[in-house]
Amino acid sequence: MAGQIKRMLDQIVEKRAKGNTLIANLTTTKLMLKGINPEKYNASSPDDPAVISRVRTVAKELGVSI
């Protein structure tokens, strides 16, 4: 399977930003500073369980349910 990480990251940004472009950009920077570079993941990225687990933790920290 592939692409789950990108989908999860997109969900975090969308749910946090709620359509606000400024908040979307700020959230992307926060993800990067938390150690997850959204630019690294695309629809073909393997579903690495360790990264998926980390993304779930980050989502929880940001108060976003995914």
Add this chain to the structure above:
Amino acid sequence: MNISIACSNDPAQCVAQLKRGSAAVPKLVLFFASSKLDIGSAERVLHESYPQSELIGCSTAGEISSGSMTEGMIVAMAIPEDYIDQAAATYIENPGDPAEVAKATAAIEAVLSQPILGLDPSSYVGIVIVDGLSGAEERLMEKLGDLTDVPFIGGSAGDDLAFRKTWVSLRGISHDHGAVIAVLHAPKGYQIVKTQSFRTTGKRLIATAVNEATRTVVEFDRQPAADAYAAALGVSVSELPALFMRHPLGLMMGLEPFVRSPQRISGTSVIFYCNMREGAELEVLDSTDIVADTEAALAAQSPTTAAGLINFHCILRTLELRAENRCQEYGQLFAGVPTVGFSTYGEEYMGHMNQTSTMLLFPGA
């Protein structure tokens, strides 16, 4: 009313200068004072002069005011309601404790009478001033970023390179540890400038083993960190420390580096002024011209029309400017704008970083 500034080694003179140009009751008064001065006296005089204003400040490793960089002075700024019409500040005794940070933001919510998560980041901005010897900046900034979309900008307090004790101050009371955070509403908006003077070299290092708590990288690319860093620069490990300031590492956000500056080698590990996540991909950077780059960054923000500017300026940049005898040249970049700032032990914007200036600008008419 205008934003007014002051620069003196005498707190009473600072107040006199501030009162010449600003409202009787500014919404916010900021001060940055050399640790060589009596911080308690400075904050007391300012607090007695502005009892109804939010008053925050800290100790420095050098100061900046319009047109000059100084040492051994107090710089202060009074910001009237035209530019900040709400200001809520609080002290955090242990900024590395997420629960304390959450409690602090709850206190701010109570003052603002609205949830901090719902604040509009286009008109609300945060200022953070933290004990520069706490080592807690990353945890503080991350928790603030979790709790709110308001961007926080600021710096780590200094003590004129003594590295013994720094001070943060709120409403006339100083603390030799902790942090002060403030959330401000800027009815005319604000701009943030984050500038650093580096280009990428195209050489990358991946932090494969780290100790985040001690800001230590044990391994880059599964090799001893010092060996891998030196190899990336084509030098021996013994030559590496001399190149630290010129070649720090950058966590890249597109083309924008968040600079991580190495402090020293410990065994085969490298200790930084900022922590690194395991797995972080970092670019080896090469320094460029601080004055020219800052001038360009300011020009991009039209600062000539700015009504006020607060500059959180890394002490490592100050040391480089001092070594090149270019402090006055740097200070002159701000000659046309009411400016205060200080040389920090770390800069904050979204996260914690090094060898950077983070600036908050209030647009003019």
